[in-house]
Amino acid sequence: MIKKQKTISCKNCFLSLGANLGDRERTLRKALELIGNLPETELVRISSFYETEPWGVSNQPDFINGAAHIRTGLSPLELLRALQSIEKSLGRVRKEHWGARTIDVDILIIEDVRMESEELKLPHPFLKERSFVLIPLAEIAENLCLDDHTIGEYLGICNDSGLVRKTFGSPMDFDLCLLACVDMNWALGKGGELLFHFPEDMRRFRGETIDNTVILGRRTFEGFPGGKPLERRRHIVLSRNNNFFAAEDEVCFVSDIYELWEKLHVEERSFVIGGAEVYRELLPYCREAHITFVESDGNGDIFLPDLDKREEFELFFKQPFRDAASGISLEFRKYRRK
Secondary structure: OEOOOOOOOOEEEEEEEEEOOOOHHHHHHHHHHHHHOOOOEEEEEEOOEEEEOOOOOOOOOOEEEEEEEEEEOOOHHHHHHHHHHHHHHOOOOOOOOOOOOOOEEEEEEEOOOOEEOOOOEEOOOOHHHOHHHHHHHHHHHOOOEEOOEEHHHHHHHOOOOOOEEEEOOOHHHOEEEEEEEEOOOOEEEEOOEEOOOOHHHHHHHHHHHOOOEEEEEHHHHHOOHHHOOOOOOEEEEEOOOOOOOOOOOOEEEEOOHHHHHHHOOOOOEEEEOOOHHHHHHHHHHOOEEEEEEEOOOOOOOEEOOOHHHOOOEEEEEEEEEEOOOOOOEEEEEEEEEO
8 A cells, every 4th residue: 555654643633524516425525535635644434425404504505414534644724724725626615604615624623632723723613513513423433532522422412403314425335345465564565566376365356356346456457467357347447547448348447536436336346456556545435355364474565554453444254274385374354344
């Protein structure tokens, strides 16, 4: 995913997103993609989308709202300005207070930060009063503590009676599963090549992905034998290289994850199979990760996050086995989002 990480002091941060003009769901999905690409920032988890009645000014269209958890090394004001820049790029024009808007991204909470300035107040002063903020936030951070109460507890005593109903359109509506093989240090590869090629791992890969959709980067696709697609899979190739073209019917090309959601089907599971940049962009949206964990140091130079240390994932299945040819011990693990 990234080369051996530089140490950046990152804080957990929780955002509220809303839109009630234009194609609301698409705008929120694009905003999430842009947030995930901010410097020193990692998108950790997002909520479902909720359709909500307007708050403050009633004679305007209903909103679509959601919440996001990020980790960032940006200062509060740097983050605020970065989010305002995203709003502007998506057509936000600041006119009427609490009025209709193309996109609105608010900082709700930054870990261990309290501030009161004209530009930014943290925690957000209306956080505890708005059900359209609390409901998406509780979905991803119900047990988060703020002033001796959890977000779930605040939701339970919130007096806001505005209608909030879950709706379709969030990337979390799609069933994405990440597949990867890593060494004992969670290394994926070295010099652009995979570290391992175990027959049992290949059999498991085939068994899971056959007759399903695989999502991958251009270099991973071009690394297939003969540069040809895998049999009996639908391929979605994510690449910003405009010169990439694959003539096969079972391959389609998208330039970013904003386009990706238009190609997926809610009723099917899709598998994220690499490379490293695709893993980085799509891990926040994956419901599960199926990992072949190799009890060996492959001396890799590119890594997947250690899911055992990620609070948003839990291990729910593991099966040890041994590669007959090398004698190396492996473990097939399944993680799911909490």
